[in-house]
Amino acid sequence: MQENEKFLNELLTLKDQIRFGTKFEIPEGVKNVVIAGMGGSGVVGRTFSEMYSGLPVVLVKSYEIPPFVGKETLFICISYSGNTSETLAAFRSARNKGAHIVAITSGGTLSEEAGVVIKVPKGLQPRSAFGYMLMPLLNSFNAVSKEEIEEAYRVLDEIDKDNSSEENIAKEIYKGKFMPVIYGTSPYDSVAYRWSTQFNENSKLLAIWSNFPELDHNNTMALCGQYRKGEFYHICLLANEDPRIMKRIEATQEVAKIKFKSIVEPKGASRLAKVVSLVHMGDYVTYYLAKLLAVDPLDVSAIEELKGRLKGVA
């Protein structure tokens, strides 16, 4: 299928995206950061908020902005298309309140209306432009070193060259017709969320996600239960290898008398390498699963149709 190849080519650009160096200046006197963004663009803000916390970072995932937004706020709008209606509405409200505004976008209305614009290359699906949108944030806040960037490049290249274990996870899910359950490790909740949304958009199926240690306070009771037992494929993503988290992963399986089907270890030593390697492994798992299910991983026509119907209304 030609679509599969096109999608695969998008995945192969991720390593080069990590070297995308455009930066913006952090205005003086900024006391808080707000990041508006939806879907594949929005998840970038989530990831950044977990990797940088020198200032409070608050996420906006709808039309409205919080009342505290004002002159001491750096308001970052992330929209790959530049036309996301929720992000545009949030942007305009923030502008009216005198916030410092930066837009990360490949074009659209946002690139015309925002003062400071970080232009990222066009032509990808928003969810495939994860690196282009993340790196300007990390670079501008000095939250990453050159060595970390090069390590991240290397681990992504490794995954591009050998993703047989990701293919195996997809095969197992396919064979068992399982529901994926993705468990991340705080403070890297965004990686688990990203996997779930890649299952949605690439493989066209719903997935459950949560994070250690939070899930030990609620999900655990469900893991012990009998309801639809055996229908789930538990994937654990070890972004945070804190011994306390590792102990929880072990104890949770013991208490619930289950064994997670897959424990996915990140590659590399730095936070960046760990996060992007886990993200990229999820890209491949969901791509392979799409192939097995004979659905087009690129197709987001329903989302496009929805945007069309809502134009000018919502």
Added chain:
Amino acid sequence: MQENEKFLNELLTLKDQIRFGTKFEIPEGVKNVVIAGMGGSGVVGRTFSEMYSGLPVVLVKSYEIPPFVGKETLFICISYSGNTSETLAAFRSARNKGAHIVAITSGGTLSEEAGVVIKVPKGLQPRSAFGYMLMPLLNSFNAVSKEEIEEAYRVLDEIDKDNSSEENIAKEIYKGKFMPVIYGTSPYDSVAYRWSTQFNENSKLLAIWSNFPELDHNNTMALCGQYRKGEFYHICLLANEDPRIMKRIEATQEVAKIKFKSIVEPKGASRLAKVVSLVHMGDYVTYYLAKLLAVDPLDVSAIEELKGRLKGVA
């Protein structure tokens, strides 16, 4: 079953919890608020962060605290037991960094070690003490009026008196052996999350949750898909009745050619009444489902066993 009655008695206390009036003082010079809490205690912080945003509010759901925490931070620790290991670790780090600290707890180590302690009544499951933990936050930040509190009391009382529609939702899920999918409406993501965790703890089953408009950027593709089609029970919680959100709910069903099984409307006019009425309806749905599945809604023995195993380690 005696346990069912005991659980029901806990639910019946929620309306009175809303009148719980203890407040704390917001220290001068505070520039940001951080709320640490897990599970049934942590979800209170989520809800508060959606109802108050005069200052940036950042949530902590693990052991570590963000580096920005310092003298300008009001650090609120919510732990019903007062012994939650993640919250205690976060509390100690925040204290070392000179943050202003408030603890909301019924006892335990936190009540002994924290300077400012809001003591809430003992004897409930943490998830049943939602009102006791939420109201001190809303009252202290002047985020709620007396009239709103009385309206919230009335709508909760109504639900306690007639919860037949909640029982019906439980019956439908039970009959179809469905997987619940709960869609909230931003900025009230916490209500959908609360429902999912109540399905975990009360009914002992996993649930999927997301929110409008975010889900239109990813879940929609899964809703259109064929994978396990017909196995889901979609519940939409109308906390935010913004016409743009309402339009999305309609258009999403049209595009995906599905009909949400249940659209749950809140009761009352104020934000507080809407939020707590939806929360309480979820309490009843998951309680009735537990009854139908013949599981004990009170039982959280696996979570307790896990805490025992992790004591002193994590």
